[in-house]
Amino acid sequence: MTDLSDPTAAARAAATTINSAAGIDAHDIALVLGSGWGGAADLLGETISEVPAAEVPGFHAPAVEGHGTMLRTVRIEASGKHALVLGSRTHYYEGKGVRAVAHGVRTAAAAGCQSLVLTNGCGGLNRNWAAGTPVLISDHINLTGTSPIEGANFVDLTDLYSPRMRRIAKEIDPTLDEGVYAQFRGPHYETPAEVRMAGILGADLVGMSTTLEAIAARQAGLELMGISLVTNLAAGIQETPLSHAEVIEAGAAAAPRISRLLADIVAKL
Numbered sequence: 001m002t003d004l005s006d007p008t009a010a011a012r013a014a015a016t017t018i019n020s021a022a023g024i025d026a027h028d029i030a031l032v033l034g035s036g037w038g039g040a041a042d043l044l045g046e047t048i049s050e051v052p053a054a055e056v057p058g059f060h061a062p063a064v065e066g067h068g069t070m071l072r073t074v075r076i077e078a079s080g081k082h083a084l085v086l087g088s089r090t091h092y093y094e095g096k097g098v099r100a101v102a103h104g105v106r107t108a109a110a111a112g113c114q115s116l117v118l119t120n121g122c123g124g125l126n127r128n129w130a131a132g133t134p135v136l137i138s139d140h141i142n143l144t145g146t147s148p149i150e151g152a153n154f155v156d157l158t159d160l161y162s163p164r165m166r167r168i169a170k171e172i173d174p175t176l177d178e179g180v181y182a183q184f185r186g187p188h189y190e191t192p193a194e195v196r197m198a199g200i201l202g203a204d205l206v207g208m209s210t211t212l213e214a215i216a217a218r219q220a221g222l223e224l225m226g227i228s229l230v231t232n233l234a235a236g237i238q239e240t241p242l243s244h245a246e247v248i249e250a251g252a253a254a255a256p257r258i259s260r261l262l263a264d265i266v267a268k269l
């Protein structure tokens with residue numbers, strides 16, 4: 001039996017299931033696809049295996065999409081490497097705890113991945129970033145008040161978002177801007193005052209994911225890139241109230257361009 005109370009044992013069990021399904025000893029790179037980024041997997045290469053997340057130890061049914069997340073193995077056409085594509089994530093606001101949030105990242109490491117790309121949809125503080133603008137994450141501010149790490153493990157987070165991977169991304173698209181991502185707990189959006197606070201603290205992007213996964217990735221030894229899709233100006237920066245429907249719409253409109261961008265970046269990593 002899998003001991004789900006031990007995070008690394010749970011990740012190893014999940015990784016064994018995924019690697020066996022794909023018929024490979026190891027994956028090379030993992031991608032977590034957030035809001036708006038779902039189309040990228042198809043452009044990477046050929047899907048050689050797909051496992052329903054519900055059949056893999058430790059994974060939970062997603063709260064947002066409602067059904068059917070798959071864990072895919074894609075053979076990257078350009079490099080021959082194997083990508084593990086996680087089609088959704090568990091958010092901290094779901095209340096399943098930090099282990100559930102970090103499980104996908106730990107599974108990626110246990111499956112042999114050496115690098116990880118975290119994607120998300122978020123709000124932007126910079127008025128120059130219209131809805132649909134992709135922004136590289138340069139650093140983060142974790143406002144959740146928690147950590148995915150248990151016990152006295154004092155993990156260094158300097159250069160958490162790999163300068164090497166960011167350089168490659170900017171070679172692919174020299175117009176890519178960078179920003180500091182602040183994770184709020186959610187699931188409510190921020191008040192305008194909280195957005196102003198985040199800006200004073202140094203944030204350029206506000207969202208509800210990524211930082212806890214990033215910390216778990218560093219602990220697991222993964223080289224990390226983060227890229228956000230600004231789907232809306234943060235509350236109070238835009239005049240109108242935020243709507244989830246608009247967020248979905250902005251993501252859909254930007255999908256072809258950002259999917260291409262992500263596939264091109266991953267091909268070079």
Ligand code: 8IG
Nearest residue numbers: 121122123206207208231247
């Ligand atoms: I998409 O404006 C998306 N996710 N916290 N704030 C927060 N999360 C978000 C936002 C936003 N937009």
